[in-house]
Amino acid sequence: VGPNDSPERHAADTVAAGDGLCDEPAVSVLVDDGPRYVRELIEWGARFDRDPEGRLDLAIEGAHSVRRVLHARDATGREIGRVLAGRIVGVESVTVIDHALAVGLIVEDGRVVGSTFVGQDGRFAEVRARATLLATGGAGQIFRETTNPDVATGDGVALAWMAGAQVVDLEFVQFHPTALAVPGAPRYLLSEALRGEGARLINRDGEAFMARYDPMADLAPRDRVARAIVLESERTGAPVYLTLQGLSPEVVRARFPAITELCARVGLDLATDRLPVGPAAHYLMGGVATDLDGRTSVPGLYAAGEVACTGVHGANRLASNSLLEGLVFGGRAGLAMRESEPTGGLPDAAPARSRSASGRSNRAALPLTEEALRDLAWRNLGVFRDDALLSAALEVLDPAAEVAAGMARDASLSDPSMWRLMSLVTVAQLVARAALRREESRGAHSRTDFPLRDDLHWKRRLFDAQT
């Protein structure tokens, strides 16, 4: 929406960050439809930050060639969520069932006809519908180090996989370079917008080292900054820091109040302290394969947002394209679902029917704990990978995923932590499989045994599905 910006320029930045693997028709949809959806959001009441003249205040983040990122201080997603949640209230045809955990998709004659879930009361229920949309977000929780909330367990990917849907690009996990790395504290995200405003990465000697690793220095794409941080930290044997010491403390605190508050929780001052940072799993570029209208490979099943993979991000997402992707492709999926064929007399959505859960937990059946799984994923599927690490991970994950699939078919467990672990195991296995198959380095996928990008063999996307 900026005066010196255009869809073409936004597309060029998106494709450059995606390292040769973006689906270009999907990118065109994103950048062409994007402004319309953003304007609609503003009409619905979204309050993005403005400059003193009342013009939208645009931020710049890594790998963007111009200032283009709308923001609501440093909690943009929350503002978008506030507006969208507010729109739902009062729409008569929408019934909201809060805190329900979707645990299965109902497949009949090769078509998804609804979903099973465990309600807040611990009872199983099902909803039948002629179109079902997965919007369960990402899977950062498979890694020990992550910026993602607790609920980002990849459930939608696991559910779709078990229902026979295609998944794609799962080797591409974005590791955000600057999660706050204070031992024992959560990995709070120190947004890229900080570097956009002039924050610098420094080593223990105070040297701004990024230019030694990358011509774009601190504003290089996330994958390259994340790798540089790991290498610099290994070289010096010490942590790497983010510093905002060159900026006005008042401006920093006014522009980034939420991050200021997060730093204060661990005794650090965002504006004046050196902040220890390191990479953490942040975003899943891959996911359930969809077309440009959210359709998966299984009739009746749609997906949008981080759980879906339209191909728009390629091998590495351009910062802030995710919320836009959710808006644009979520909107398109909604329209497509409305037009979907009524089949077999199914209503748009039938009221939920419920039954008691068995109360069994089967905890002993899965051969690893959540903690062990997240540790394994971080060590073996993290920023740098190779054949030995990935194969070793699969030796643990393959049998565990088989047990998880059996338990999911049983579908009578009432213990939410078991469903969570089953999703984590399933998605971790899919990530490891994909990462082992792709014998090159591209975007966020870095193989130390295949350090170069290899367009001849690998300029293609890897789809996977259960046979």
Ligand SMILES: Cc1cc2nc3c(=O)[nH]c(=O)nc-3n(C[C@H](O)[C@H](O)[C@H](O)COP(=O)(O)OP(=O)(O)OC[C@H]3O[C@@H](n4cnc5c(N)ncnc54)[C@H](O)[C@@H]3O)c2cc1C
């Ligand atoms: C700290 C942080 C900062 C970010 N900043 C930016 C940014 O500035 N710009 C940007 O573009 N992107 C940003 N991202 C990425 C972006 O926020 C996400 O990609 C985006 O929110 C995904 O939206 P979604 O609707 O697909 O999923 P989510 O917003 O994650 O929502 C998924 C929902 O599904 C629910 N759910 C999950 N599993 C189940 C289940 N089995 N049953 C029922 N419900 C379930 C979850 O509870 C959650 O409410 C950031 C991410 C993080 C973690």
